[in-house]
Amino acid sequence: MHVPDGFINAPVSAVTGVVAAGAVAVSLRGARRELDERTAPLAGLVAAFIFAVQMLNFPVAAGTSGHLLGGALAAILVGPFTGVLCVSVVLLMQGILFADGGLTALGVNVTDMAIVTTVVAYAVFRGLVKVLPRTRRSVTVASFVAALLSVPAAAVAFTLIYAVGGTTDVALSKVATAMVGVHVLIGIGEAVITALTVGAVIAVRPDLVYGARGLQQRLKLRVNGELVDTPAAAPAAPVAARSSHRPVWITGLVTSLVLAGFVSFYASASPDGLEKVAKDKGIDTQTKAHASEDSPLAGYGVKDISDARVSGGLAGVIGVGVTIVAGTGVFWAIRRRRTADSSPAAVPEGV
Template sequence: MHVPDGFINAPVSAAAGVVAAGAVAVSLRGARRELDERTAPLAGLVAAFIFAVQMLNFPVAAGTSGHLLGGALAAILVGPYTGVLCVSVVLLMQGVLFADGGLTALGVNITDMAITTTVVAYLVFRGLVKVLPRSRRSITVASFVASLLSVPAAAIVFTLLYAIGGTTDVSIGKVATAMVGVHVLIGIGEAVITALTVGAVVAVRPDLVYGARGLQQKLKLRVGGELVDAAPNTPAAAPVAARSHRKIWVIGLVTSLVLAGFVSFYASANPDGLEKVAHDKGIDSKTEEHASADSPLADYGVKDVTDARLSGGLAGVIGVGVTVVAGSAVFWALRRRRTSEPTSTEVRTQESV
């Protein structure tokens, strides 16, 4: 759903840029509260994983494909504020390096793909978690539903932005029907990917999932060959949070590199939902050439590398590497700034001296 330059006029694009900048500023402050010894090492990895999976377009209808938006996944794994930043980092890397999503439309894309999906998904997720039994299965189910709804929500926001600032004279009703219809199907794919990813992490390290905090599992003891609940005062060997994140981080990075560097070659070549609707309804007639069209990595290929498989694979690996470095730098800086700020107790102590 990357909006190119020329779809939305300059005033609305500028207004969306102001909204996006404000949301990013708020998220930078909010992320300081979310990032801790568990989430800070993984936030950059989540951004890189989203970048990798977005390269895997999957078929959803005749001649149409879809890909992960990632807002729901990021919000549930590392928190809504950090989630907005994760997707924003991905969109920035894609726009600047890969000519994917217009640079003048960056504010539109952040508003649509980062803010809308993250906010909608997390609100739905938290609402479901409150009413469902507090279990790992409930976290997975809530992740599925939240991510499913976040995608058509983004389609609706794009339609509203186009209704206000579209550059072509097209029936908004037809655009809305087409956008929501195809993105409901894409949302199913998004929901499956999100639920599988969240479920896999919750199964092995629930302490690393922001949305699963407070999930308590009773300690089991094997007595006479059967598992029974341990007494409430039975001490645990060590808190889960004390375990190293290194294994999960390495597995996640290797998975991202494999997806972007190898699996992406087999992704669907059909246009995604927005591209298909734009072509069918004629809203792409004023699309402008991307400012980074001459980038060495434009269109997810390495310039002067003639082998398509090698070119795309190298571009994917470079993208994952750049995204994980950029994301990790941002999140570690926020984490260090948080730890360097005085706590409320320290402030009161200083004031009383």
């Protein structure tokens, strides 16, 4: 659903840019509360994983494909504020390096794909976990539903943005019907990927899933005919907690590299939902050339490498590497800022 340059006029693109910048600023502050010794090392990995899986377009209808948006997955794994930043980092890397999503439309894409999906998904997720049984399976089920609804919500958001700033004269009802229809199907794929990923992490390290914190029920013992909670387990030592996430991190990185570097070659070549709707309904007639179309990695291939498999695979590996470095740098900086703000030296005298 990467919006190219030319779909939305300059004034509305500028407004969405301001909205996106404001949301990122708020998320930078909110992420300080979310990023701790568990989430900080994984946030950059989540961004890289989203980048990798977005390369895997899957068929949803005749001549149409879809791909992960990632807002629901990021919000549930590392928190909603950090999730907005994860998807924003991915969109920035894609726009600058791979000419995917217009640069003047970056605000539109961040608003639609990072903010709307994350906010809708996490709101639905939190609502569901409050009413479902407090179990790991409930977290997976809530993840599925949240991801499923986040995609058509993004389609509705794009339709509203197009209604205000679209550069072509196409009936809004046609755009809305086509966008929501195809993105409901894409949402099913998003839901499956999100639920499988959250389920896999929660099966081995539930404490690393932000959305699952505080959901574990204590075991009950019957004492003198009454059910009582078992004593809480002693917390793990800090050093052990910091080192024990390493297998998950390594597994996630290797999986991302394999998906982007090898599996992506077998992804569907059909246009994604927005591209298909734009072509069928004629809202792409004002599309402009991408400012980075001459990038060595434009189109998810490495320039001057003729072998498509090698070119695409190498571009995918580079993309994962760049995204994890950029994301990890951002999130560690936020984490260090939080640590500095909470240190005794940062507290004014007399407080």
